[in-house]
Amino acid sequence: MSTSLLYHAFGLVGYRYVNQSFQGGEVTFRIEQPREKHRCSACGSAEVWDQGGVERTLRAVPIGSKPVLLKVKVPRVICFACGKVRQVKLGFADPKKRYTRAFERYVLELSRLMTVQDVAKHLQVSWDTVKDIQAGSLQRRFGKPNLHKLKKIAIDEIAISKGHRYLTVVLDLVSGAVVFVGDGKGVASLAPFWQRLRRARAKIVAVATDMSKAYIRAVRDNLPKVVHVFDHFHVIKLFNEKLTAFRRALYRQLSSDAERKILKGTRWLLLKNPDNLDPEHNERERLDEALRLNLPLATAYYLKEDLRQIWMQANRRAARRVLRDWLARARASGIRMLIQFADTLEEHQEGVLAYYQYPISTGPLEGVNNKIKTMQRQHYGLRDSEFFLLKLYQLHETKYALVG
Numbered sequence: 001m002s003t004s005l006l007y008h009a010f011g012l013v014g015y016r017y018v019n020q021s022f023q024g025g026e027v028t029f030r031i032e033q034p035r036e037k038h039r040c041s042a043c044g045s046a047e048v049w050d051q052g053g054v055e056r057t058l059r060a061v062p063i064g065s066k067p068v069l070l071k072v073k074v075p076r077v078i079c080f081a082c083g084k085v086r087q088v089k090l091g092f093a094d095p096k097k098r099y100t101r102a103f104e105r106y107v108l109e110l111s112r113l114m115t116v117q118d119v120a121k122h123l124q125v126s127w128d129t130v131k132d133i134q135a136g137s138l139q140r141r142f143g144k145p146n147l148h149k150l151k152k153i154a155i156d157e158i159a160i161s162k163g164h165r166y167l168t169v170v171l172d173l174v175s176g177a178v179v180f181v182g183d184g185k186g187v188a189s190l191a192p193f194w195q196r197l198r199r200a201r202a203k204i205v206a207v208a209t210d211m212s213k214a215y216i217r218a219v220r221d222n223l224p225k226v227v228h229v230f231d232h233f234h235v236i237k238l239f240n241e242k243l244t245a246f247r248r249a250l251y252r253q254l255s256s257d258a259e260r261k262i263l264k265g266t267r268w269l270l271l272k273n274p275d276n277l278d279p280e281h282n283e284r285e286r287l288d289e290a291l292r293l294n295l296p297l298a299t300a301y302y303l304k305e306d307l308r309q310i311w312m313q314a315n316r317r318a319a320r321r322v323l324r325d326w327l328a329r330a331r332a333s334g335i336r337m338l339i340q341f342a343d344t345l346e347e348h349q350e351g352v353l354a355y356y357q358y359p360i361s362t363g364p365l366e367g368v369n370n371k372i373k374t375m376q377r378q379h380y381g382l383r384d385s386e387f388f389l390l391k392l393y394q395l396h397e398t399k400y401a402l403v404g
């Protein structure tokens, strides 16, 4: 084999081909570095004296479907410039790695199209080898996200492992990238994030979260000058939960079977967007019948529909009028659930209306959530927890095959 082929096919510069062997379907090339090319790995001096060495065997890019191994003696030299014994750098592989950089690049190329398992099988290496190469690349690219330019963020919790475990995810709303993944839920999981923000001297202008007290306190303590927007999906979701509980309570109070029958199965109809009611199943009629039967339920239902209007106004002033009107009607209903919700909404109204200053939400985190679920459905998704977390940082790129 020529030196030129070593360079073009295997990315080896400054090495000489010695011999080759074929065994067990594998191709092994022995190569060596000419003595005059030996340099001190610390200072680069050529004033070195050989002191033996160790042999390393490295995986190189395959030839067709045949695995290729490189055997190379890594010389140990005494450097006269620094007066120390050192191992000469290989130049084509990182220290302690059992594959060449060209092999690493090839694995990353394949990883764009194939799963970890497919790549491992194709190259006849272990799942862990492919995983380590991907993890190393992810660590280099995303290990320390640059938070300095962060402007608008969303924070939310995501349940994984069927709700047995939580992650707190921070999303850059401008780039769509995950910039932090905290283990667990609650404020404690965000502590390292605030620290990194301070170190990066980030100038965040707006943050979207739900209305929970924990987030309110955390944002006030750590980002006192930002505009805190309460995510509108969470506000509506909270109301829907109350509405579901309210319907259940009403159902229990009904005395006649006939009335119960009308209310039964209306839970989803109540939560559905009215535009999506299915005419083929008489959903509109069934809902109307239930609402006619039960005035308190009808009141709550129409207030649910009107709640959305708060986020559909031309400007903040108009939205404030809609919100105040909503509060007044909820309170006038005399229904405890609605009055309580009105109190909550009023207490958080500045954060709700802040949407008109920064129209942001935690909605984009839903996309992250869905991708995580896809990853998790794969058998290998959680085999390596740290790897799983690293993969979240490149979700927005989906350059690599997502699944394990």
Ligand SMILES: [Zn+2]
Pocket (backbone or CB within 6 Å): 040, 041, 042, 043, 044, 045, 079, 080, 081, 082, 083
């Ligand atoms: Zn030296």
